[in-house]
Amino acid sequence: MDRVVYVAMTGAREITRQQAAVSHNLANIATTGFKAELNVFRALPVVGDGARTRAFVLETTPATDFTPGALQHTGRALDVAVRGSGWIAVQDAGGQEAYTRMGDLQTSINGILQTGTGMNVMGDGGPIAVAPDQEILIASDGTVSTVPTGRARNSVEIAGRIKLVDPSEQDLTRGEDGLFRLKSGQPAQADANIRLAVGTLEGSNVNPAEALVNMISLARQFETQMRVLRTAEDNHKAGDKVLAK
Template sequence: MDRLVYTAMTGAKHAQLRQATVSHNLANATTTGFRSELAAFRAVPVVGGNGLPTRAFVVEQSTGSDMRSGPLQHTGNDMDVAVDGEGWIAVQTASGEAYTRNGELAADSTGLLKTRTGQIVVGESGPLTVPENTRVSIAPDGTVSGAALDNPTQRVEIGKIKLVNPPTAQLEKGNDGLFRLRNGQTAQADETVRLVSGAVEGSNVNAVEELVSMISAQRHYDLQLKMISNADQNARSAAQLISLNG
């Protein structure tokens, strides 16, 4: 019974953890530029005192993120951009440079160009500051230009957004939803990355697939609890038989 209970217990525990991953993905089904998280189960053998595996525990682990592009959503806002194909927008955080696909940009009260979630957009020559009363346009190569509202024909280059495209195997997702290089370094700008102005990239979460995964994880959890209940009934029956024979 000991082996059955502990094996089923770990299965139920990690089925709950998988539910948490699926729930997180569903909660971000409409989050701009979100990359869904992938999770998988694996068996971990437990070695007994004689050096042989006596049982196997179940462990749920994140295997990374789904790097497929999300759908393109046209907004008509000149400050919105979407990465066309592969690539990332560099942003500055308290812990250093990070990368995002969320191209909802805006200028704060000081004119500093930021994402809607508050990260400073990294320019190839430093932060980008938008002058007051300026209409901004962003070119496919990330060049940010502005024209005064009272003189729209005269445009001035403000700077260029840093766009990067490191190998996906070198990226890891943080708790804030941003990606960083595993080695802690910063990626080099990539001139081949292109932007689409007036649009944003939607989440790549497939809600139907996630709902199916949630149902599957719930059934897996129920099965593990049923195994624990059966083990308890078997133990009670065995105790009764022993007491009768005694």
């Protein structure tokens, strides 16, 4: 009885957490470069005083599905997608380096190249700045060039080069802001072999049908845990009546 109560109680708790993760994935079906979050369960014994039969369910450390999303041609000059593996380096809200696949770039009012969410894009020596009234050109190797508006393209100037990195997936961790960072906390080395698809965006890798089926399955699993708890309660009451006699 002790075991079934702990397993059902903690199982129901972790199912609600996994439902939250699946809901988050579904909410980001249309988010550029989004990577789905993965969660699984495992059973663990309870350490400490009490019955040795006690066990509970625990959600493992959340993982990430790094499968590339589908590439969508936009024709916009500031839209870029990483071909194959790799990441675009950006500056997070705390000023530290982080990594994303979100390539819908823009310029701020101060002329800083940013992602669509306002994160500064990192170059070789920091954020990339672009002079005003300039047409921006991005090459497949991440080189950012500018041409004065209305002039011929033979007057191109190099503004910088987008820092592209390709650390091992096992070395990356996802932050609450959706950006990825190295577990060591150190910046990754730039990789000159990474190429960008210009005029293209990478879509989310969330499979809507699979996520919806998973949500329904989790709801039924939660109902099962609740039935187990009610059965345990009924059995306990029945046992008390027997002892009372």
